[in-house]
Amino acid sequence: MKRRKIDMAAVPGNAARGVDDRFQVATPLRRLLNKVFPDHWSFLLGEIALFSFVILLLTGVFLTFFYEPAMTEVVYNGSYAPLRGTPMSAAYASSLDLSFDVRGGLIMRQMHHWSALLFMASIVVHMMRVFFTGAFRKPRETNWIIGSLLFWVGFLAGFTGYSLPDDGLSGTGLRIASAIMLSIPVIGSWLTSSIFGGEFPGTIIISRFFIAHVLLIPGLLVALISVHLGLVFKQKHTQWPGPGRTNGNVVGERMFPRYALKQGGFFMVVFGVVALMGGLFQINPIWLFGPYEAWVVSAASQPDWYVMFLDGSTRLMPAWEINIPIGDGYVIPPLFWPTVVLPGILVGLSTLYPFMEARHLKDRKSHNLLQRPRDVPARTAVGAMAVSFYVVLTLSGANDVIADKFQISLNAMTWAGRVGLLVVPPLAYYLTYRVCLGLQQHDREVLAHGVETGIIRRLPDGRFVEVHQPLSASNGHADGHGALEYAGWVVPKKMNRLGALGPAIRGFFYPIEKPAEAPVSPGHPPVEARPEREEITSGEPRR
Amino acid sequence: MTTHTEHQAQQAREPLDVQDPRLGRFDIVLEGARRDDIEIVHYEPQVVPGSKAERRLTRTVALFFLLTGLAATAFLAIFIWWPWEYAPGRGGDKWYTPLLGVTMGISLLAVGFGILTWGKKLLPKEVSIQDRHEGAVNEDDRIITGQTMLYMADELGVKRRPLLGISLLAGLVPVGAVAAAPLVGGLISQPHKNNQMFTTGFAPAEGGGKVRLVREDGRPVRPADVSTGGQITVFPGIEHGVSNQHADSPTLLIHLRDSDAQEARQANERIGHGDYMWGNYAAYSKICTHAGCPASLYEQQTNRLLCPCHQSQFLITDNAKPIFGPASRRLPQLPIEVDAEGFFVAKSDYTETVGPDFWERP
Numbered sequence: 027m028k029r030r031k032i033d034m035a036a037v038p039g040n041a042a043r044g045v046d047d048r049f050q051v052a053t054p055l056r057r058l059l060n061k062v063f064p065d066h067w068s069f070l071l072g073e074i075a076l077f078s079f080v081i082l083l084l085t086g087v088f089l090t091f092f093y094e095p096a097m098t099e100v101v102y103n104g105s106y107a108p109l110r111g112t113p114m115s116a117a118y119a120s121s122l123d124l125s126f127d128v129r130g131g132l133i134m135r136q137m138h139h140w141s142a143l144l145f146m147a148s149i150v151v152h153m154m155r156v157f158f159t160g161a162f163r164k165p166r167e168t169n170w171i172i173g174s175l176l177f178w179v180g181f182l183a184g185f186t187g188y189s190l191p192d193d194g195l196s197g198t199g200l201r202i203a204s205a206i207m208l209s210i211p212v213i214g215s216w217l218t219s220s221i222f223g224g225e226f227p228g229t230i231i232i233s234r235f236f237i238a239h240v241l242l243i244p245g246l247l248v249a250l251i252s253v254h255l256g257l258v259f260k261q262k263h264t265q266w267p268g269p270g271r272t273n274g275n276v277v278g279e280r281m282f283p284r285y286a287l288k289q290g291g292f293f294m295v296v297f298g299v300v301a302l303m304g305g306l307f308q309i310n311p312i313w314l315f316g317p318y319e320a321w322v323v324s325a326a327s328q329p330d331w332y333v334m335f336l337d338g339s340t341r342l343m344p345a346w347e348i349n350i351p352i353g354d355g356y357v358i359p360p361l362f363w364p365t366v367v368l369p370g371i372l373v374g375l376s377t378l379y380p381f382m383e384a385r386h387l388k389d390r391k392s393h394n395l396l397q398r399p400r401d402v403p404a405r406t407a408v409g410a411m412a413v414s415f416y417v418v419l420t421l422s423g424a425n426d427v428i429a430d431k432f433q434i435s436l437n438a439m440t441w442a443g444r445v446g447l448l449v450v451p452p453l454a455y456y457l458t459y460r461v462c463l464g465l466q467q468h469d470r471e472v473l474a475h476g477v478e479t480g481i482i483r484r485l486p487d488g489r490f491v492e493v494h495q496p497l498s499a500s501n502g503h504a505d506g507h508g509a510l511e512y513a514g515w516v517v518p519k520k521m522n523r524l525g526a527l528g529p530a531i532r533g534f535f536y537p538i539e540k541p542a543e544a545p546v547s548p549g550h551p552p553v554e555a556r557p558e559r560e561e562i563t564s565g566e567p568r569r
Numbered sequence: 570m571t572t573h574t575e576h577q578a579q580q581a582r583e584p585l586d587v588q589d590p591r592l593g594r595f596d597i598v599l600e601g602a603r604r605d606d607i608e609i610v611h612y613e614p615q616v617v618p619g620s621k622a623e624r625r626l627t628r629t630v631a632l633f634f635l636l637t638g639l640a641a642t643a644f645l646a647i648f649i650w651w652p653w654e655y656a657p658g659r660g661g662d663k664w665y666t667p668l669l670g671v672t673m674g675i676s677l678l679a680v681g682f683g684i685l686t687w688g689k690k691l692l693p694k695e696v697s698i699q700d701r702h703e704g705a706v707n708e709d710d711r712i713i714t715g716q717t718m719l720y721m722a723d724e725l726g727v728k729r730r731p732l733l734g735i736s737l738l739a740g741l742v743p744v745g746a747v748a749a750a751p752l753v754g755g756l757i758s759q760p761h762k763n764n765q766m767f768t769t770g771f772a773p774a775e776g777g778g779k780v781r782l783v784r785e786d787g788r789p790v791r792p793a794d795v796s797t798g799g800q801i802t803v804f805p806g807i808e809h810g811v812s813n814q815h816a817d818s819p820t821l822l823i824h825l826r827d828s829d830a831q832e833a834r835q836a837n838e839r840i841g842h843g844d845y846m847w848g849n850y851a852a853y854s855k856i857c858t859h860a861g862c863p864a865s866l867y868e869q870q871t872n873r874l875l876c877p878c879h880q881s882q883f884l885i886t887d888n889a890k891p892i893f894g895p896a897s898r899r900l901p902q903l904p905i906e907v908d909a910e911g912f913f914v915a916k917s918d919y920t921e922t923v924g925p926d927f928w929e930r931p
Contacts, residue, residue, distance in 0.1 A: 341880055
């Protein structure tokens with residue numbers, strides 16, 4: 027029998043044809059490969075959250091192979107000499123083993139913790155980007171809600187996660203969490219008792235937190251993140267205003283190959299940074315805290331940063347106890363307000379904000395173009411108010427450390443926080459509003475009068491004036507005629523941004539090749555008219 | 570706006586025959602983009618093929634990838650051969666994690682920068698415009714889908730046969746409850762079993778004597794063990810008394826100076842706790858009434874007890890009344906005395922509820 031020769035060159039084509047025969051993927055795949063994404067550095071902040079979540083999954087799976095979610099009392103007999111012979115829970119002992127007796131365990135634990143911190147940080151910064159640019163407006167309200175829920179689910183993931191080692195610090199956190207649950211009126215004691223399986227601490231909470239941390243919460247996160255990304259894909263990304271950009275189009279790059287390559291590279295960079303942090307920067311050194319003992323705590327016991335605002339609100343809360351004199355009497359402890367009611371209000375306000383704004387502005391239209399923060403002073407000021415509120419609370423969460431390091435009275439710090447919480451946000455609102463208006467005015471001024479050149483001219487009557495470079499040929503002077511219209515995007519304010527001075531010469535030690543020519547529009551390659559576009563071909567002659 | 574109208578004009582154009590053998594590959598790519606309502610309006614190679622710049626960039630990318638391999642190999646070598654087991658002191662094992670981090674970090678960063686350079690510098694820059702197709706809602710489809718769903722509802726006929734709806738609801742509600750019942754029923758736990766929220770380890774055992782105050786190592790405490798102005802943490806002298814099983818029991822035994830003790834005793838008498846102290850010794854719960862942290866920082870000069878979690882401060886000479894911070898209730902006092910053998914015992918359990926506040930605390 028003659029052996030049939032396989033044409034190697036035809037193999038991929040045949041395989042592809044075979045796949046398409048069965049799954050009809052050619053059309054959807056073409057759409058995916060061609061999908062256009064707008065590009066701006068601020069769109070990458072959410073990516074950092076996504077990438078750190080991937081790292082969390084990878085390192086977390088490793089940790090589960092060694093961690094033992096049990097509160098059974100054991101006597102530690104591992105490598106870490108200072109704690110040898112100490113009775114502790116199996117959870118704490120296995121966390122110590124992870125750090126000392128598992129090869130590479132410590133770096134995995136630290137990478138897990140750092141990426142959790144990075145996850146929450148990038149969620150917050152991404153959320154601020156979305157808020158301040160108005161990306162949450164119709165049609166993206168759903169995604170805004172999912173995003174703000176992701177913060178709270180991430181918060182729970184973080185809290186259940188750092189409670190697992192059952193060390194002295196996290197045990198104190200757990201104790202406070204149980205007190206917070208206890209403080210809820212009517213159902214508090216039932217809720218706490220049900221979650222802890224009896225009185226605090228009981229023997230079951232660690233294994234319950236474990237299953238929540240490794241299955242329930244990650245499952246919820248994966249589901250929410252999938253929907254979040256799916257909606258970004260379906261609704262297409264917002265874009266900044268600019269040449270050729272309208273509410274009805276997306277101007278950017280096709281997803282493959284360049285955009286996808288940049289994403290992949292960026293993932294590796296995030297991963298690399300987390301690896302460096304996990305190796306070089308110590309985080310949560312549980313062996314220094316000792317096992318959890320209900321009677322031991324040290325000063326400067328701070329939670330992870332994203333929990334600190336709640337710690338701060340708890341510290342600032344005045345001791346207002348509400349007594350209800352019915353029967354034996356009932357109590358609403360002061361702890362209830364800053365830790366249950368406040369987060370409830372924050373969740374409500376943040377999720378409802380898109381609807382409140384749309385209602386206030388009577389705005390029912392879909393918006394795909396972003397707004398510069400300065401162009402919507404009221405929203406920017408509200409955002410600044412929220413941020414300053416959060417910052418005051420977070421700083422108050424560390425007010426004992428600040429008091430200690432800067433030799434300030436602790437009580438003065440508490441009072442400063444209480445007053446600051448009421449005074450700073452309105453002040454931030456006012457200042458931000460004014461700054462926005464000022465920036466707007468300056469933009470208009472440049473559009474009307476041109477860019478400052480730094481050239482001073484003396485007029486015949488002796489006055490000195492600065493020469494302005496008009497932005498268009500038609501606008502000569504301050505007569506208002508021919509002033510350019512504001513396009514919702516950066517107005518060049520320096521001569522080199524106009525291209526008048528040319529870009530700096532590239533090259534680190536010596537100039538590489540000849541200096542590039544001045545770009546027409548800074549930051550954006552020029553969008554050319556149609557006829558030129560027609561000339562783009564493969565370069566191969568049409569036979 | 571111009572691009573938009575142009576775009577529509579282009580859509581009206583005849584689709585290209587992609588099977589035409591005269592077309593180059595890029596022409597087909599352009600046609601594909603066109604079919605997805607994409608105009609590639611700007612497509613410009615960043616480097617001239619064969620130029621010095623291209624060779625330089627290629628070298629850079631290659632260097633990054635080689636660096637990745639090098640760092641990854643170093644990671645593996647360190648992972649395998651570096652002494653990693655913990656030893657006290659400043660041994661080489663302290664460098665294990667940092668070295669792993671540096672090598673892993675460099676390898677990942679290098680592959681990242683390699684890919685980024687490849688993508689950003691070597692691939693042509695482009696500007697494409699894609700139509701969003703938003704607002705272009707298909708009104709017909711809305712009507713069709715809406716009517717189809719209403720038709721389905723008509724067919725089911727819940728409106729015409731209300732009994733179906735009512736019985737279905739009556740059936741589904743219990744089924745939903747069945748799904749929730751095991752979870753709720755399994756988890757729920759009566760908080761007041763054995764009166765646990767109102768008792769501590771110091772409650773005298775049934776028929777047993779008074780409970781001794783013991784140290785962390787289990788030894789009972791004599792008055793002479795606490796120097797004037799000093800304080801120690803004591804626990805109930807029962808089985809597992811010094812453990813988290815009795816997380817509410819840790820107590821601070823304070824030996825007050827004469828003048829302070831006088832003041833404290835007077836304060837005690839004001840609220841009918843005249844016999845709670847023994848001599849100049851007073852015992853207060855260490856569990857903060859605010860959030861349950863141990864209020865463990867005792868300032869001798871002012872007789873204040875500070876909780877490091879939320880900075881509640883309690884004045885020991887005034888029945889441990891909260892004088893600053895978020896706590897609203899004083900620390901409960903343990904009535905103490907000295908037994909025949911000269912050791913401290915609790916006269917009775919705490920007479921107030923220990924620990925953080927809750928709704929039904931009397």
